[in-house]
Amino acid sequence: MKNFLLIISMVTLSLCVSCGSSEENSIEDDLVVQDVNNQYGDTTVAFPKLSPEAEAEISNWSVFDDFQNEMNSLNGSTISEIRNKTERLKLFTDSLSKKIPETLATQPITSRLLVVRSRVYLLDQEAKKSRVDSLSIEEHLKELTSASINFYRQIDEKFHKARIDQEREDDEKKELEKQKRFLDSVYQAELRDQQN
Template identity: 25%
Template sequence: MKFIAILLLLSSVLIISCNDDKTTISEIEVSEKTNEDKKITASTIEGIAYKDYALSPEAHQEIIPWTQYHELSTQIDFLKKGDFSFFNEENADLLKFIKDFKSNLPETLKTNPIISRNAIIETSLLKLNEYLTLDNIDRKDKLLGIKEVFVAFSNLNYQINKKLERDMYNDIQPE
C-alpha cells in the first residue's frame, strides 16, 4: 500500500515537471524584453516634454565667469544625448561640484529666486544620481528624475533672464 502511494506521488511529480520546459523559455524571453525596455536612450530622453528656456544675450554676459554653470550646461547637453557619466559619479564628486556651483554664483545674480533655483538644481541632481546608481529603481522614475533636472535648469535660466530684465526696467528713468 505504501509502495503504491509512493509510486503515484513520483509519477505525478514527473508529469508535472515535464510541463515546466515551455514556461521557462517564455520566462527567459519576457525577462530579455524587460531588460531591453529598461534601457534609457537618447530618443527616449528626447521624448520628455518640458519648457526649455534659453538664456538671453544679456544673461550670457553675466554668467561668463560662472564656470560651473557652463559645465552643468554641457553635462545636461550630454544627458540629452544619453550620456549619464557625470550623473553616475560618486556622490562626493557631485557634492563638490554642487558646492562650487553655489559658491561661484556671480554677485549680480545673488537673489532669492535664483538661490532657490540653485537649491532645486542641487536636489534634482542628487536625486537623479541616486536613481541612476541604484539598480532597483524603475525606468519611469529614472525618466522622471531626468525631467526634473531639465526643468530645474530651465527654470534657473528663466529666473536669470527675469532678474536681468527687471534690472533693465528699473534702470530706465522717467523723462
C-alpha cells in the same frame, strides 16, 4: 504503483515549474537588456536662451557652461549615459552653489539652483538602482529639465528686472531735469517781469 505514479507526477510537475521560471528569467533578462538601450527624456525640449546681459555675467561663472552643456545633452540618453552624466551634474551643481557670482547671489536664483541640485541627486539615486524603473527615470528627468528651465529663466529675469529698474531711474532723472528746466524758466520769467 500509486506511489510510483505520485512520484513521477511530482517530478514532472517540478520540471514544468522550473522550466517556466527559467523562461521568466529569460524574459526579465531581455527586459534588462532592452532597458539598457532605451533612451530617456524628451529630446524636443529647448532650454531658454539667456539675454546678452545674463550671458555676460554667466561667462564669469566658470562651471556654468559645463553644467549647461551636460543638461543640453541629458535628454535622449541611455541609462548608462544618465548615470555618468548625473555624476558630473552633481559635481557641477555643487560647484555652482559654492561659487555664485555676487550679482547672481539673490534668494530666487539660489533657491532655483538648490531645486536643480536636489533634482540631480534624485535622478542619480534613481538611475543607480539595480532595477531600473523607466517611468520613474522619465519623471525624474522631466522634473530636472523643468527645474533647470526655471533656473535659467530666473537668471534672465534678474537682468530683465535690472534693465527695467535702470530705465525707470533714467526716466525719473529726465523728468526731474525737465521739471527743473521748467521751474528755471518760470523763475527767469518772473525776474524779467519784476525788472520791467
